[in-house]
Amino acid sequence: MIQMSLIQIDNYGPWTVTPTPRNESDLQILQAELYADVQRQFATKKGLVFFTRFDNMLAVTNGINREDHFRIQRSIRNRYPITISMGVGTGKTPYESQKIATQVLQEKGGAQSSDRKEILAIDSLVNKEDSYVQMAHIDINGVTESLTDNVPAFDTNFMVNKAQHYLMTELIKKGALLFFIGGDNFMSPCNGLSPKQLKDIIEKIHKEIGIKHKAGVGRSDNAEDAAYSADLGLEVIRQGNNKEIVHVFKDE
Amino acid sequence: MIQMSLIQIDNYGPWTVTPTPRNESDLQILQAELYADVQRQFATKKGLVFFTRFDNMLAVTNGINREDHFRIQRSIRNRYPITISMGVGTGKTPYESQKIATQVLQEKGGAQSSDRKEILAIDSLVNKEDSYVQMAHIDINGVTESLTDNVPAFDTNFMVNKAQHYLMTELIKKGALLFFIGGDNFMSPCNGLSPKQLKDIIEKIHKEIGIKHKAGVGRSDNAEDAAYSADLGLEVIRQGNNKEIVHVFKDE
Amino acid sequence: MIQMSLIQIDNYGPWTVTPTPRNESDLQILQAELYADVQRQFATKKGLVFFTRFDNMLAVTNGINREDHFRIQRSIRNRYPITISMGVGTGKTPYESQKIATQVLQEKGGAQSSDRKEILAIDSLVNKEDSYVQMAHIDINGVTESLTDNVPAFDTNFMVNKAQHYLMTELIKKGALLFFIGGDNFMSPCNGLSPKQLKDIIEKIHKEIGIKHKAGVGRSDNAEDAAYSADLGLEVIRQGNNKEIVHVFKDE
Amino acid sequence: MIQMSLIQIDNYGPWTVTPTPRNESDLQILQAELYADVQRQFATKKGLVFFTRFDNMLAVTNGINREDHFRIQRSIRNRYPITISMGVGTGKTPYESQKIATQVLQEKGGAQSSDRKEILAIDSLVNKEDSYVQMAHIDINGVTESLTDNVPAFDTNFMVNKAQHYLMTELIKKGALLFFIGGDNFMSPCNGLSPKQLKDIIEKIHKEIGIKHKAGVGRSDNAEDAAYSADLGLEVIRQGNNKEIVHVFKDE
The missing domain is CATH 3.30.70.1230 (Nucleotide cyclase, GGDEF domain)
Known part of the structure; x- marks a missing residue:
């Protein structure tokens, strides 16, 4: 919950x-x-x-x-x-x-x-036992090289806003939310969304508007730790040269 | 300039x-x-x-x-x-x-x-004589009654983001920018955009996605005063029960 | 502790x-x-x-x-x-x-x-059972009437600083601290100081430099609640027209 | 002025x-x-x-x-x-x-x-031509070695407050003000105070309470630049191993 x-x-x-x-x-x-x-x-x-x-x-x-x-x-x-x-x-x-x-x-x-x-x-508060948060940290692949350092600042802003609109549109259908957190970064509280579903959304948007995302996913009993694991998931993808689209981070 | x-x-x-x-x-x-x-x-x-x-x-x-x-x-x-x-x-x-x-x-x-x-x-700085700023303060008609007080907070957020995306798309074609400034409000630095062009954009978006905007326009030699006149333009429209779509505020 | x-x-x-x-x-x-x-x-x-x-x-x-x-x-x-x-x-x-x-x-x-x-x-942390904080909120009687509204701002500042110096000098002897918290107000963490000792200090300073203080004292297992009770103690003194010098606030 | x-x-x-x-x-x-x-x-x-x-x-x-x-x-x-x-x-x-x-x-x-x-x-504003600010940045010699790293934090605070009280007392007689600006530092707006008078005050306080100060003095037509020159004056003293007591900084 x-x-x-x-x-x-x-x-x-x-x-x-x-x-x-x-x-x-x-x-x-x-x-x-x-x-x-x-x-x-x-x-x-x-x-x-x-x-x-x-x-x-x-x-x-x-x-x-x-x-x-x-x-x-x-x-x-x-x-x-x-x-x-x-x-x-x-x-x-x-x-x-x-x-x-x-x-x-x-x-x-x-x-x-x-x-x-x-x-x-x-209305209600979550019990300690039922407490569960899944977060996806989503960003745009190579935004600094392709956009920030090459096109006018407002054009980059426009592209990021467009990406946001398309991500929101798809995620809301699955009960997930999406928030812009600066740069080319989005955070999505997404309990109930499977890695497969997230991957499909990212691929669909890539086809539709040509913007390629990647996502780290984290899970915990609180927002801070879930977001941190999502960050680490994204780091894993970066270390693998962005070959993965979605990485669910797990402490081992 | x-x-x-x-x-x-x-x-x-x-x-x-x-x-x-x-x-x-x-x-x-x-x-x-x-x-x-x-x-x-x-x-x-x-x-x-x-x-x-x-x-x-x-x-x-x-x-x-x-x-x-x-x-x-x-x-x-x-x-x-x-x-x-x-x-x-x-x-x-x-x-x-x-x-x-x-x-x-x-x-x-x-x-x-x-x-x-x-x-x-x-690259360059504007001279005092050439300094000119036109700002449009754009908001969504009746957002509190129709959305904030009636639908989930994220749905309202989604609609505002959608409006932003459509406004940006049209305004950028005319050399104007658009920024979200909170609530259901946008500020558009828009030197060179005529009131008629702005009205057409607002009417086009209304037809396309059913969201109705209005805009106050202000002009000055600096950003603060232009934005303030734009605010006053919006107040004039509100006082007239939102019959006008675009009002260019002029001190008399 | x-x-x-x-x-x-x-x-x-x-x-x-x-x-x-x-x-x-x-x-x-x-x-x-x-x-x-x-x-x-x-x-x-x-x-x-x-x-x-x-x-x-x-x-x-x-x-x-x-x-x-x-x-x-x-x-x-x-x-x-x-x-x-x-x-x-x-x-x-x-x-x-x-x-x-x-x-x-x-x-x-x-x-x-x-x-x-x-x-x-x-070095150590206080256990829940041993946790005890005594705070005194000390101010200067009638500072707005006698000083703020009548003498130059720096002279008032000088008097408040002088009061601070004298209060610090006496309180430190009893193991209590004193901090300026703005206006004519001081907060003194003072575990171990009796109301009688505090009253004696205030009277001594009144004799020495002619500045009259009053103090509300609060006690709790944490700083916030102790300070709040000290504030309430000061309010009790004000409601009694500053006849009391020290009031230890107790919930009834 | x-x-x-x-x-x-x-x-x-x-x-x-x-x-x-x-x-x-x-x-x-x-x-x-x-x-x-x-x-x-x-x-x-x-x-x-x-x-x-x-x-x-x-x-x-x-x-x-x-x-x-x-x-x-x-x-x-x-x-x-x-x-x-x-x-x-x-x-x-x-x-x-x-x-x-x-x-x-x-x-x-x-x-x-x-x-x-x-x-x-x-009441009045200073004209550009008459505008003149003299600032002294005063600190305590060797406070980190002698106090911060050796005695309890509150004792250091007490000494700094005592220094402030004595400095204020002397400076106000000459029409100068004194403000605590953190650490062991004081800033004194002091138009009209001569370097000799400031030196005498510092030496007097040294005799009275055993605390040794030094002061950089700066002058300009505005507060920021005067304070900056005062800072530089203090740096000159530090570079000379604190042999000077007062240094008036002048751009050459």
């Missing part, structure tokens, strides 16, 4: 334009620092947060309990001009978990309701 | 896996804080930075000179475990500017070259 | 002037952000860090184990241009604890040795 | 205990990040901020105008739960400047008045 938390800034849209639109650079700094801050706090308990839409962030939070969530909310309230609400759900797939996490929060009121504030809505 | 700067972390990819892969949450925090930091420094001179791929950021930097760029590089070197290189270019369209900014930096060596470090490659 | 950790930047002095002196504002930002960062990480486990000399910070860390310390070290290494070493000690008084924490670290090499790096030297 | 700005958090004391005392670690993080943030913004214009009491900060701001101050206030309002007011003054000595900066702000209302908010009170 994978546990996911939705972190949502309360009534953020209206705040950004009250009384007049706030300076865009200030909003960008606020959002990036809030993400970094929430990440650091979840990370001390081996969670992993994805910036998603910045005003709505999704996190894999196996092993992180009600009090931990509450303390993060309190810490944000004390240091930011905004507050956050959270929903928490668990499921067999990441898609299912975030769906439940969203629903329990939606039931408490709308994101732009001025009444709803600092909600902590927990 | 619009001036753009490419900000690139030196030799970042190799660093992230040396000697073993670094903790993913630490990398996420590092990237988000670096972005916030660079933003804050460019913003004191009315520039605006887009996070782009985090290890490669693009910024509109009209009015920001060589010494300003150098001081930002120095400040990053003194406080981060990494250094940054920058390329600066100017052009009639944002696409052209970033293309030149990329080229002058690429000529100094590869992004993952261990020799290339803290390059500041300036 | 109170547990204290010494957090020391490795070889920091030499780094600040290599190859030439680094920009002072950058160093100030680095130090303040490092403090904020270490604080946030210890705080997720109910520890409390004092900025002390910034390159050497002292923290009350009851309940925080070896792995927690190690993870903080790793996180700093991944995001800063410097690394940190730590020593941990326990004792009946805070003075004793920090003395041991310093010694175990000193034994591993000098603060400016280029060989010594990322040491984690733990 | 030296220009100083007082930066004061509006109505901060009451906010920290409303509705109940806020978590101490959160307040510490808020204060440190606010300081780092304000520092970074003033530093882009060659100003230098001292943390002072955190809720009241003093800055040397030669060359920084009304709009610059206003933009910093706006940026803080958009990203923090608190707002700041500022007073600006100029004078022949730093003491005089900060006195005026304090007075113009005090005239607008008390620091804990709930009415007073985001005041920007400027």
Whole structure:
């Protein structure tokens, strides 16, 4: 079972334009620092947060309990001009978990309701015994040589965004999620996805748009260790000159 | 003329896996804080930075000179475990500017070259008289009501990413760029794009994928003021119940 | 028993002037952000860090184990241009604890040795049953009315620094420490100090230099809760119009 | 003439205990990040901020105008739960400047008045021609060998605080200020203080409390460059094996 938390800034849209639109650079700094801050706090308990839409962030939070969530909310309230609400759900797939996490929060009121504030809505938490996270770290083969060092920066960005769109489209069908984590890297919480299925998706996208990915897969009872094993899986592929497409890392 | 700067972390990819892969949450925090930091420094001179791929950021930097760029590089070197290189270019369209900014930096060596470090490659700077920035602030109509409060968080994220992909695809043909700035918001540096062209793009995408956008457009001699006018343009559309699709804001 | 950790930047002095002196504002930002960062990480486990000399910070860390310390070290290494070493000690008084924490670290090499790096030297950790923290939150009576709103800002600063010097001088004799925490506020880890002794110190200083303090005292098995009770003790004194000098807060 | 700005958090004391005392670690993080943030913004214009009491900060701001101050206030309002007011003054000595900066702000209302908010009170700004800043960077001789590596961390801290108290006491008589900047380092804005007077103060303190200081002195039309020259002055003394007590650095 994978546990996911939705972190949502309360009534953020209206705040950004009250009384007049706030300076865009200030909003960008606020959002990036809030993400970094929430990440650091979840990370001390081996969670992993994805910036998603910045005003709505999704996190894999196996092993992180009600009090931990509450303390993060309190810490944000004390240091930011905004507050956050959270929903928490668990499921067999990441898609299912975030769906439940969203629903329990939606039931408490709308994101732009001025009444709803600092909600902590927990549908369920994963037990230690059932805790299981599968992560795939996916990147694009040879992006620095073929793109970064050769085409305009925005074209590279466009290609990475295109890859993201195609990966998301396929993975969501299997109950897996996909998040951009910078550079040419994506992280996919993907409980329930087999290495074969992932390989097929990567090959399909290669045929469709000519972009070649590779993926390291890691498994653990928490997000941090699963992501680390996925990183190691990717290293194994690199050491083998990218001949493998998917490598599931296992400690021996 | 619009001036753009490419900000690139030196030799970042190799660093992230040396000697073993670094903790993913630490990398996420590092990237988000670096972005916030660079933003804050460019913003004191009315520039605006887009996070782009985090290890490669693009910024509109009209009015920001060589010494300003150098001081930002120095400040990053003194406080981060990494250094940054920058390329600066100017052009009639944002696409052209970033293309030149990329080229002058690429000529100094590869992004993952261990020799290339803290390059500041300036092709040209915009004069005060020629300085001109056009920005469009584009958002999705009614995203909170139709998506955020009703469908799973990841589905909303998926739709926003899809919108981004389609907008990028069309805008790049006209020499305009597009950056996600959080929520359901995009900022498009778009010198040379007419309001009619922008309206046509928005209507085309509505037909193709059923997502309805609106756009405020602002113009100034610097990024900050252009973005602010674009925000005000969007407010005008909202006050008119979203009947307009594109509004060019003009101070009267 | 109170547990204290010494957090020391490795070889920091030499780094600040290599190859030439680094920009002072950058160093100030680095130090303040490092403090904020270490604080946030210890705080997720109910520890409390004092900025002390910034390159050497002292923290009350009851309940925080070896792995927690190690993870903080790793996180700093991944995001800063410097690394940190730590020593941990326990004792009946805070003075004793920090003395041991310093010694175990000193034994591993000098603060400016280029060989010594990322040491984690733990003399002992407090058991759950023996864990006990007493904190006094001390402030100056009526500082806003008498000083902030009436005399030059630096004179107020001078008075607060003078108060700190006198408080430190007396408290250290009893095995208690004193840290400035901003405004006119001090926090004193003070296991072993009786309310009577604290009252005597405050009255002595009032006679000597004419500055009148008050103190809330809190007790718990961790730093956060002890500090919070100390805050509540101070609130009780304020509600009684500052007639009490020392109030030990007790939950009823 | 030296220009100083007082930066004061509006109505901060009451906010920290409303509705109940806020978590101490959160307040510490808020204060440190606010300081780092304000520092970074003033530093882009060659100003230098001292943390002072955190809720009241003093800055040397030669060359920084009304709009610059206003933009910093706006940026803080958009990203923090608190707002700041500022007073600006100029004078022949730093003491005089900060006195005026304090007075113009005090005239607008008390620091804990709930009415007073985001005041920007400027008595005067320094002209380019009259702009002059003298800074002394003072440190303690051999603190790492004699203290950091040999006595408990808090004892070193105590000695540094004692040194600060004695330095402040003497310097204020001459119109100079003194700020702790971490480690065993102090920065003294000291327009009007002669090298002979500084040497006499250092020798007097050596006799009184046995602590030996040295000082590099720098002069420029802005805080950053004056501080940098002071750093270089200190390096000259170190290279001469600390035989000099005061060295005024001059570019040749």
